[in-house]
Amino acid sequence: MKPTATEQPFSLMPRSEKPRRKGLTSIIDFGPDGFGWTGPRGVSDLLDCAAAYIDYAKIYAMNALLIPKDTVAAIVGLYRDAGVTPYAGGILFEHAERTNAVGGYIAHLKSLGIQSLEVSENYLSLTDDRRRRLIGEFREHGFRVIYEFGRKNPEEAMDLDHLDEIVTGSFDEGAEHVILEQSEIDVVARDAPDRLDALKTRPWFDKVFIEADPYRFPRQHVELIRQFGPDVNLANVTAGQALRLEGLRRGVGRAVDYSMFQTALME
Numbered sequence: 001m002k003p004t005a006t007e008q009p010f011s012l013m014p015r016s017e018k019p020r021r022k023g024l025t026s027i028i029d030f031g032p033d034g035f036g037w038t039g040p041r042g043v044s045d046l047l048d049c050a051a052a053y054i055d056y057a058k059i060y061a062m063n064a065l066l067i068p069k070d071t072v073a074a075i076v077g078l079y080r081d082a083g084v085t086p087y088a089g090g091i092l093f094e095h096a097e098r099t100n101a102v103g104g105y106i107a108h109l110k111s112l113g114i115q116s117l118e119v120s121e122n123y124l125s126l127t128d129d130r131r132r133r134l135i136g137e138f139r140e141h142g143f144r145v146i147y148e149f150g151r152k153n154p155e156e157a158m159d160l161d162h163l164d165e166i167v168t169g170s171f172d173e174g175a176e177h178v179i180l181e182q183s184e185i186d187v188v189a190r191d192a193p194d195r196l197d198a199l200k201t202r203p204w205f206d207k208v209f210i211e212a213d214p215y216r217f218p219r220q221h222v223e224l225i226r227q228f229g230p231d232v233n234l235a236n237v238t239a240g241q242a243l244r245l246e247g248l249r250r251g252v253g254r255a256v257d258y259s260m261f262q263t264a265l266m267e
Contacts, residue, residue, distance in 0.1 A: 012260070013250050013251065013260060015230075015246075015250065017052070018052065018083055019055075020055060022206045022232075022233060023230065023231035023233065024056065024177075024209065024233040024234075025055055025056075025234055025242060025245060026054075026055060026057070026058060026209055026234070026235040026236070026237065027054055027056070027239050027242050028057075028058045028060055028214070028235075028237065028238060028239075029043070029059050029060055029063070029086075029239065030060045030063075030238065030239075031060065031063045031066075035214060036238060036239050036240040038239050039071065039075070040071065040074045042239070043075050043078045043079065046239050049243060050242045050243045050246070051082040051083060053242055053243065053245075053246040054082075054242050055084065055085065056084065056085045056087060056146075057079045057084050057085070057086045057087070058086075058087055058088075058089045058118065058235070059072065059075075059086060059087070059088050059089060059092075061091040061092065062091060062092060062095065064092055064108070064114070065108075069111070069112065072112050073111075073112050076112055076113045076114055077113060080113065080115075085116050085144070086114055086116065087114065087116035087117055087144070088109055088116075088117045088118060089118050089120075090118040090119060090122060091120070091123075092117075093117060093118060093119055093120060094120060094121075094122060094123055094124050097124060098124055102134075102137075106141055106143075115142065115143060115144060116143060116144040116145070116146065116176075117143050117144075117146070118148055118179070119131070119134055119135060119138070119145060119147050120181075121148075121149075121150075121151070122148070122150070122151060122152045123151075123152065128169065131147075131173075132169065135173040135175055145173075145174060145175045145176060146175065146176055146177045146209075147167075147170040147175045147177075147178050147179070148179040148180075148211075149163060149166055149167065149178055149179070149180055149184065150180060150184035151181065151183065151184070152181070153183060154183055154184050154187050156191070157187050157188045157191045157192040157195060158184050158187070158188060158195070160202075164202065166178075167208070168204065171204060171207070177207050177208065177209055177233070178204070178208050178209070179208070179209040179211055180209065180210055180211055181211055182211040182212065182213050182236060185210060186213075197227075200228060206233070207233075208233060209233040209234065209235040210224055210228065210232060210233065210234055211234075211235045212224060212235065214238045214241065217238070217241050217244075218241075218244065218245075218248060218253070218255040221237075221248060221255075222256055225249065225256070230249040230251075231249075
């Protein structure tokens with residue numbers, strides 16, 4: 001049946017296609033876990049359904065060492081072939097830095113086909129000079145760098161001026177994105193919620209990922225979408241949450257009261 005002249009295309013509210021500059025979703029690949037089984041077969045099924053909505057995939061913590069090397073390499077290849085950027089999580093970097101094994105860490109990532117990595121300070125502290133030199137060194141080895149700001153157990157709400165300095169310095173050294181650690185966001189939301197609004201005014205905000213808590217899905221993710229808008233960059237999304245998160249961004253689901261219909265009615 002041919003559509004009449006007044007019919008609209010049958011589709012959801014549009015979102016920007018990959019490669020996106022905002023509204024990015026970074027999943028966390030836990031491997032075999034209570035959040036889902038993301039071995040090669042699981043990742044393949046996931047990407048068949050949701051590759052268009054996943055921009056980055058973090059290889060969790062020490063999994064790049066715990067899981068057999070050939071399996072990790074296969075998973076990394078699946079992500080890359082689907083247009084998803086896999087990257088090594090910051091805990092792996094911190095282990096390398098703490099044990100004076102950064103050279104071996106670089107060689108290991110290259111052997112796995114991982115071309116992006118996260119530099120973090122969850123449990124160690126870097127001087128400004130060391131942070132800059134590490135980002136520069138990784139860049140010289142051909143890695144795309146993501147810097148994560150924050151501690152796993154912060155004692156007070158982050159200072160936005162200090163955050164400005166770290167974020168700006170990281171970008172100046174060539175970092176591609178900055179992630180704001182979930183625990184830092186939690187403390188700010190509890191103790192200084194006005195600073196969340198102030199984050200949106202920063203000129204670098206579109207290049208920052210807000211790290212969400214997988215255990216508080218979908219409630220917290222909806223709160224972040226309402227706080228920062230549907231095009232907020234979100235990290236630490238589990239593989240099984242990626243498709244539903246895309247729906248939430250577009251107003252699909254009970255958690256957002258199917259706001260897609262409210263938008264349609266307003267138009």
